[in-house]
Amino acid sequence: MIVRKAYHWDKCFYSRYLTSPTISPSSDRRKRKTEMAKPIMRRTHFLWRCVAILCSLLSIAVIIAGIVVVVVCHVIHPRVPVISVVDAHLFHFNYDGAGVLVTRINIVVRSQNDNMKAHAGFSNFNLELLFDGIRIAVLSTAAPYEVRKNSSVDFNYDYTSDPIPLSPQQMEYVDAYLKEDEVRFDLKGGVRARWRVGGFGSFRFLCNLNCQLRFHPANGTYFSRRCSSKA
Numbered sequence: 001m002i003v004r005k006a007y008h009w010d011k012c013f014y015s016r017y018l019t020s021p022t023i024s025p026s027s028d029r030r031k032r033k034t035e036m037a038k039p040i041m042r043r044t045h046f047l048w049r050c051v052a053i054l055c056s057l058l059s060i061a062v063i064i065a066g067i068v069v070v071v072v073c074h075v076i077h078p079r080v081p082v083i084s085v086v087d088a089h090l091f092h093f094n095y096d097g098a099g100v101l102v103t104r105i106n107i108v109v110r111s112q113n114d115n116m117k118a119h120a121g122f123s124n125f126n127l128e129l130l131f132d133g134i135r136i137a138v139l140s141t142a143a144p145y146e147v148r149k150n151s152s153v154d155f156n157y158d159y160t161s162d163p164i165p166l167s168p169q170q171m172e173y174v175d176a177y178l179k180e181d182e183v184r185f186d187l188k189g190g191v192r193a194r195w196r197v198g199g200f201g202s203f204r205f206l207c208n209l210n211c212q213l214r215f216h217p218a219n220g221t222y223f224s225r226r227c228s229s230k231a
Helices: 002-019 025-037 046-076 168-180
Strands: 082-095 100-113 119-131 134-140 145-147 151-160 183-196 202-215
Touching: 082 168, 082 183, 082 202, 100 119, 100 134, 100 145, 100 183, 134 151, 134 183, 145 151, 168 183
Parallel strands: none
Antiparallel strands: 082 100, 100 151, 119 134, 119 145, 119 183, 183 202
């Protein structure tokens, strides 16, 4: 009887040892793998959250601004105001025996606003008339001015230059121009343009003009060609 009880006790202990989860090596390895597979949760810093919110707000603002611009373009069909030379005449162009050049010229400059739903304002109007790098005249306006919707304003400039002493090489150029019956001037400068539409705000442009004016010195007629500003 004593032998049977001892055998029975050893058998129970052995079965418990085999079935115990705390002692099983394979179960312990599975538990470790499960713990290693779990993601480590870290809290985002408050500063990074603020940066993310700010970037989101900026993105939304850019999208809204883009939508507003598209709507304005489709509804208003905006056009950049321009300035251009529409007419000109050369009344006098010659130099005396001492090599002093005197010229008188008339130039008509037009400020054009082709926008159907917006007035245009012009300011800092300044153009320089040059002959062979020599400034002959300055075309400008004393104060800002406005041009109504789909309208234009013409400025008539009539200038007589001050006596301009010429070098021997410049005198040769003038003689060549007179023989060819064609004299050329450079007109350079620009104007600041602006147009406003209701509550959409104002749009500003810098209009630059750079072109060459050609005349027949024999009768003063102007070679009509395109001479308009670019924004």
